[in-house]
Amino acid sequence: MSKYSRRQIITAGLVTAAGGSGLAAAAMLARRYGLIPPDGAGLCGPGETLTYAAQRLLTSHSLAREFSPSQISKKPFANEVAPPTDAFKRLQQAGFVGWRLAVDGLIAHPATFSIADIKSFPQRSHITMVQCEEGWSYIAEWIGAPLSHLLDVVGTLPQARYVVYRSIERDTWESIDMADALHPQTLITYGMNSGDLPVGFGGPLRMRLPRQLGYKSVKFLTSLTVTDNLKKFGKGLGSASPEGGYAWYAGI
Amino acid sequence: MADSVWSPASTAPAQAGAVLPARHSAAVRITHWLTAVAFLALLVTGVEILISHPRFYWGETGNVLTPPLFKIPIPASRDMVPTGYGYVLPDQNGWSRYLHFQSAWLLVLTGFVYLAWGFFSGHFRRDLLPARADLSGRALWSVVAQHLRFAPASQDDAWSYNVLQRLTYLFVIFILFPLVVWTGLAMSPAFVSAVPAAVNVLGGQQSARTIHFFVSILLTLFLFVHVIMVSLSGFGNRMRAMITGRVGTDRERV
Numbered sequence: 001m002s003k004y005s006r007r008q009i010i011t012a013g014l015v016t017a018a019g020g021s022g023l024a025a026a027a028m029l030a031r032r033y034g035l036i037p038p039d040g041a042g043l044c045g046p047g048e049t050l051t052y053a054a055q056r057l058l059t060s061h062s063l064a065r066e067f068s069p070s071q072i073s074k075k076p077f078a079n080e081v082a083p084p085t086d087a088f089k090r091l092q093q094a095g096f097v098g099w100r101l102a103v104d105g106l107i108a109h110p111a112t113f114s115i116a117d118i119k120s121f122p123q124r125s126h127i128t129m130v131q132c133e134e135g136w137s138y139i140a141e142w143i144g145a146p147l148s149h150l151l152d153v154v155g156t157l158p159q160a161r162y163v164v165y166r167s168i169e170r171d172t173w174e175s176i177d178m179a180d181a182l183h184p185q186t187l188i189t190y191g192m193n194s195g196d197l198p199v200g201f202g203g204p205l206r207m208r209l210p211r212q213l214g215y216k217s218v219k220f221l222t223s224l225t226v227t228d229n230l231k232k233f234g235k236g237l238g239s240a241s242p243e244g245g246y247a248w249y250a251g252i
Numbered sequence: 253m254a255d256s257v258w259s260p261a262s263t264a265p266a267q268a269g270a271v272l273p274a275r276h277s278a279a280v281r282i283t284h285w286l287t288a289v290a291f292l293a294l295l296v297t298g299v300e301i302l303i304s305h306p307r308f309y310w311g312e313t314g315n316v317l318t319p320p321l322f323k324i325p326i327p328a329s330r331d332m333v334p335t336g337y338g339y340v341l342p343d344q345n346g347w348s349r350y351l352h353f354q355s356a357w358l359l360v361l362t363g364f365v366y367l368a369w370g371f372f373s374g375h376f377r378r379d380l381l382p383a384r385a386d387l388s389g390r391a392l393w394s395v396v397a398q399h400l401r402f403a404p405a406s407q408d409d410a411w412s413y414n415v416l417q418r419l420t421y422l423f424v425i426f427i428l429f430p431l432v433v434w435t436g437l438a439m440s441p442a443f444v445s446a447v448p449a450a451v452n453v454l455g456g457q458q459s460a461r462t463i464h465f466f467v468s469i470l471l472t473l474f475l476f477v478h479v480i481m482v483s484l485s486g487f488g489n490r491m492r493a494m495i496t497g498r499v500g501t502d503r504e505r506v
Contacts (some may be wrong), residue, residue, distance in 0.1 A: 047356075048354070051353055062445040065448050067312070073313050073318075080332055129457065132315075135304065135305035135307075136307075136315035137312070137314060137458065138315055139312065211442045245345075247353075251441060252353065252440035252443065
């Protein structure tokens with residue numbers, strides 16, 4: 001017992017108290033400034049929260065690396081997708097003229113857009129990398145309309161905090177915070193490498209966020225919902241990914 | 253009961269009131285074990301992540317349609333990877349990735365505490381920086397020869413690191429761990445959006461992944477040799493020194 005001096009015991013006590021209250025204060029601030037991800041509970045919640053909070057504090061506005069046209073992959077890899085449904089095949093046969101993107105939630109003007117509507121928005125493109133969580137990657141040019149422009153058009157309300165987006169594929173939906181939704185490189189893409197976006201790569205419409213892993217770039221986009229609270233969607237973890245065991249924030 | 257186990261001789265220093273200093277300070281002991289826990293979790297989950305795509309590339313990009321730099325000859329946990337095996341391993345990527353990044357935080361935060369304390373307290377200068385005389389060819393060779401003869405660890409070795417240990421620990425602490433963290437961060441699309449040089453100087457994102465793999469192998473080799481050396485020089489004593497800080501001086505190498 002006597003091997004610890006009074007000074008050591010007091011120091012250890014002070015360090016523990018300071019550490020404990022520091023953590024409590026940090027958690028309070030993180031909650032207040034929206035730095036806790038929707039899957040931030042659970043065993044690996046602390047790690048996810050540290051990652052997401054660090055990225056939001058340091059990289060909210062940074063731009064993903066862009067590449068030169070000569071770096072575009074000669075052999076991009078279209079990941080496997082579920083076999084298309086009959087509804088998808090019918091739309092495809094008609095050249096996707098009937099494809100619609102429905103937008104609702106915390107916006108002034110709920111609306112539905114055709115591909116032609118989205119092509120009438122200002123066009124942006126970037127040559128960026130698609131990185132799969134498995135480890136493989138490719139570089140392509142992505143062409144589309146900035147999500148931020150669409151959010152302007154529908155009159156996004158100030159209390160908006162997240163954008164939920166869904167695929168025509170069953171149970172495929174994701175969400176991002178406003179930092180990513182308003183980010184200039186976040187595009188609703190309809191073109192790839194100066195052509196139409198092929199179905200294998202998510203055509204006719206794909207969400208594209210080059211600062212997060214490929215699974216956030218949802219293929220076959222059909223609807224968006226602007227919200228202030230992700231608890232109302234699915235199991236309340238933010239997207240289908242955490243429900244399947246994967247992190248909601250995939251910028252790492 | 254304790255009296256029947258401990259001979260009076262072994263407790264003599266304590267009885268005489270000469271309390272032995274701790275072999276390893278509390279800071280070293282705590283950060284050592286936190287790092288051990290983090291590293292084991294990173295290793296297991298790293299292997300799980302690797303088997304979803306056991307192919308490596310050089311440069312910016314790579315996928316199953318492009319030629320790999322090399323392949324690990326194991327089955328994969330995803331069916332679109334051509335491995336030559338007729339079956340697919342269970343997919344454990346989800347929780348592995350969650351745990352990998354949480355453990356990485358533990359490793360990095362522990363590392364910062366250790367580095368700050370190591371410089372501040374003089375730990376690196378005192379315990380790890382080799383003496384100039386020990387770096388001569390002759391001195392180095394005598395330690396190597398000692399190891400090759402499997403000579404028993406001396407009493408001094410229980411209290412201080414020899415020059416090979418010092419050089420190895422410095423290499424692991426100041427080269428391998430920073431490199432594995434750096435190459436890990438270089439694979440993060442959001443991190444490199446803020447610090448593009450982190451991946452550009454490595455030659456691309458796939459290069460970073462490949463270097464990450466090789467540095468992890470070196471760290472794992474270090475772990476094996478480390479545990480073997482601890483076992484050979486007296487597992488109980490060395491473990492006790494790293495857990496409680498105390499050294500059982502007369503029971504060295506039983």
